[in-house]
Amino acid sequence: MPENFDVIITGSGSNGISAAIYLQQKGIKTAIFEQASTPGGATRTEELSLPGFKHDVGSAILPMGYASPFFRNLPLANYGLEWIFPDIPYAHPFADGSAHAAYQDIDKTAAQLGRDENAYRDLFTPLVENWNKLENDLLGPLGIPAHPIDFLKFGLKAIPSARMLVNHYFKEEKTKVFFYGSAAHSTLPLTNIASASFGLVLTTMAHRYGWPFPKGGAQNFTNALLEYYKSLGGTLVLERNITHLEELPQAEAYMFDLTPKQLLNIKGLDFPGLYRSRMSNYNYGAGVFKIDWALNEPIPFTNDKCKLAGTVHLGFSQKEIEDSEAFIHKKNMTDTPYVLVAQHSNFDNSRAPDGKYTAWAYCHVPNGSIKDYTKIIEDQIERAAPGFKETILARSTMNTVQLQQWNPNLVGGDINGGRQDITQLFTRPIVSLSPYSTPDPRAYICSSSTPPGGGVHGMCGFNAAKKVVQDHFKDIKV
Ligand SMILES: Cc1cc2nc3c(=O)[nH]c(=O)nc-3n(C[C@H](O)[C@H](O)[C@H](O)COP(=O)(O)OP(=O)(O)OC[C@H]3O[C@@H](n4cnc5c(N)ncnc54)[C@H](O)[C@@H]3O)c2cc1C
Structure with a gap:
């Protein structure tokens, strides 16, 4: 040296x-x-x-x-x-067995959304087209934006809460839940100012680039x-x-x-x-409870869109996701949390031995929580993929304290x-x-x-x- x-x-x-x-x-x-x-x-x-x-x-x-x-x-x-690009960047299943998929193609995505088709297209097309003008301003410290008009237009959409945004743009409950799936990455209550911004940026990424790994x-x-x-x-x-x-x-x-x-x-x-x-x-923000599974077969999602997606967001109604993300900040949890699932091995066979699979998931939990949330996460997956539990060969779990022991920057499990x-x-x-x-x-x-x-x-x-x-x-x- x-x-x-x-x-x-x-x-x-x-x-x-x-x-x-x-x-x-x-x-x-x-x-x-x-x-x-x-x-x-x-x-x-x-x-x-x-x-x-x-x-x-x-x-x-x-x-x-x-x-x-x-x-x-x-x-x-x-x-x-x-880089591996899953066929579908992310999907969101519903209780009736249907699902919405965020395809890279905005029109194909919008076409699933019934009365919200045009609103979805109008919301995301300018963001995707102008992302190159926005990215440096959004991905840096606060300053004078290089493209003030585009920045202002983005800000007007991004400053509201996710709940305000979906109620303003969309009519269908399923479209609202679909947007919540990406907005809830913020780990904020979805009624908080600016929680919409995470959904806007992450969905824009899905349409412009895909969600590769x-x-x-x-x-x-x-x-x-x-x-x-x-x-x-x-x-x-x-x-x-x-x-x-x-x-x-x-x-x-x-x-x-x-x-x-x-x-x-x-x-x-x-x-x-x-x-x-x-x-x-x-x-510091809320923490996460993390699970990794070794599986005998891919997660048996009822809906094929979910099988083709690298990431699947779980949360079966607007209220369910809102409650999940609000309760964690009051040191509490619902029994039906918002869950993020990733299934790399469906697209990348180097992740597991021949014919076997992996899956990755977490839910948001109160900062510092040491409770075991395995059952409620697996129950949420079962709702969209009956038979999931029978595919499990082994699992590893990490609560917030174990995550912080693994990496001291994850203070109280805040990722x-x-x-x-x-x-x-x-x-x-x-x-x-x-x-x-x-x-x-x-x-x-x-x-x-x-x-x-x-x-x-x-x-x-x-x-x-x-x-x-x-x-x-x-x-x-x-
Ligand atoms: C469970 C989980 C899931 C996530 N999912 C995603 C995802 O899918 N996509 C995504 O984009 N982001 C995701 N993130 C967030 C992302 O990983 C972090 O935002 C990112 O890693 C932050 O990078 P960083 O360099 O700031 O810190 P870190 O990656 O945390 O690195 C900090 C480093 O500092 C070292 N360190 C700490 N203290 C000391 C010391 N005293 N001396 C020497 N070294 C020290 C640590 O060991 C660590 O290596 C996830 C995070 C977690 C935990």
Whole structure:
């Protein structure tokens, strides 16, 4: 390992790696220090259930990993990354055995929606067509938008709650439930301001790019990023839990792929009391309860659209999903939670031994919950796929505490590095013109606790790294 680095990054999540790659591309010498024995943070794959069954422990479906303005320009195919596009990005089954599918084709999707056909097309066509004008403004810190009219038009749709949006645009209960399926990724009550924005962005991704995932597991995305990083001369150091700045080599700047609570625990940083107090007021969101299954056969969904979808959203009425996402913030749960299911092995036979399958799912739960939600998740799947339980060979479950033990950034099981409500969506971790900077001029935060928040897109790391270049390497053009 060389002794001198320009910038040291603590944490090898997708944001730590994107920061390191950007800097290394600029000729700035970097090293990543990671506490775990495998890199990738919440983008890793392990044989959790039985030998030969590869499960994505955290992130699993990576539309933003594919489409992110930073990642999509990297030559990751040369470093082993293969994307798999399921026939249908996502589907949503209903109690009567029917289902709606988000096809990449908007017209085909709209054609399923009865009286909402035109409204759906009118809502999403401009977003899909203008996404290239919106993406940089939406995936960065709050600032003057490059395309103010398009940004304003998006904002008018995105600022309402998901409930307000569906009641304004749609007439059919099934269309409303279908939209809730993607809006509920926000982990917010669907009556909260801006909860609509998640449904708009994720559905736009489905129509514009699809919802792909890496062949062989999310780990292969991390591995391709790191192989490319190493080809640029970058250094990765594993099994180094950083607790004090002194444990890191001397550098011009230090970037932390950590959430606020963890950053405040790093000793040797010069943070005044006011900053510490503002950062300690940062809010974490609800947690998740995660299950991975080894299966004897694919999930036996009644509806064929669900069998052809990489992701299936479960929640059988508007009220059911609303209650599910509202109760978790009151430290409570319904017996019929909103559940996200991914079924990679239907499309990727490298995930399981011959003729066998995997499935991945989670439901949102109160932050810090240690209850076992296996039964209610499996009961929800049975409603759309009778006989599912008989296909199970083995399962692995992780409650919020186990998730945090696996990756310390998942505070209380929060998978997004902090609550993503209107008060923390663009202004995370604190309200600041430069959210990646800290009062210590050497230290920067680059995790999903900064804009644009959770998801595997690397944009937090990319934006933070640009700030480091502007502040410390003034001769280099960002
Ligand atoms: C169950 C689950 C499902 C998800 N599903 C999806 C999905 O399908 N699609 C999607 O886009 N996103 C998904 N996400 C969210 C996504 O994974 C995260 O938003 C993203 O990984 C955040 O990246 P990050 O770099 O900010 O942090 P992380 O990926 O959490 O990385 C932080 C890294 O810092 C390391 N670290 C922490 N403390 C220290 C220390 N003191 N010293 C050294 N290293 C340290 C950690 O070990 C970790 O490697 C999911 C997350 C989870 C947990």
